[in-house]
């Protein structure tokens with residue numbers, strides 16, 4: 001299971017459970033529906049196998065199978081089955097305010113009444129509600145003022161279950177309560193912030209790991225290859241331009257010398273005449289070739305007087321094999337590409 005859609009959504013390590021879900025479904029089904037809804041709201045595909053769903057929501061395989069069948073029969077979700085995973089979608093999106101439910105709450109174990117155990121679905125719902133309200137940036141007091149009754153109204157949960165859940169969460173050291181002084185005031189609930197920070201740290205670490213492991217989509221791979229190709233082209237263009245600029249400068253410097261310029265013109269003229277003489281089998285060919293040789297020597301001497309040689313007038317490429325084009329004559333890529341150097 002390493003579908004790109006799943007990887008992106010899981011990076012955050014939580015899903016969004018709309019308040020509208022509470023009371024509408026049994027807790028397991030509600031969480032499952034919320035999970036799919038969370039993906040759909042963000043325009044992602046929920047691609048999962050049974051094992052993944054069971055793992056994320058801490059439900060048994062039989063519960064997962066039953067939950068999915070019920071949700072499908074009720075027309076709440078649709079699914080497309082593949083070999084290794086199934087793609088789920090909501091028939092009707094559930095929008096509005098939501099609670100933020102951390103996936104790890106389904107996995108972690110806490111010591112409650114001397115027993116190490118995972119949290120129940122109700123405890124997770126109560127904790128998630130407190131977590132969402134208390135960590136909200138608008139909440140300056142970083143506390144939740146309310147009663148079991150108000151929580152039970154929001155979560156559509158029996159007040160006794162809320163009280164029991166709150167007690168367990170406090171015993172687990174996840175939630176603290178300052179009791180109301182009088183009957184008219186509300187209790188003040190705060191979170192164990194060290195645990196919240198730990199959740200954040202785990203989330204960031206997970207996100208980094210997922211980022212590293214995330215298989216690139218075909219499109220991303222093509223885009224990356226194009227980027228790499230463009231970078232390679234720029235690298236060689238820079239090398240060639242540098243070599244050619246030096247040669248151009250040298251040539252300009254040589255041609256600023258009047259005698260060199262005239263000698264160059266003479267050489268072209270002599271070479272032309274020699275070529276014609278060769279083509280027509282003229283008798284004076286040896287003399288013309290001798291003249292070409294003499295003028296060439298003169299040019300060389302003039303250059304040397306300027307502190308240059310003929311190779312200085314040609315671009316001096318870094319790589320003799322590919323002349324800084326990046327490609328060998330047979331079309332293969334040259335091995336001289338070292339962008340970091």
Ligand SMILES: [Zn+2]
Nearest residue numbers: 319322334336
């Ligand atoms: Zn090369």
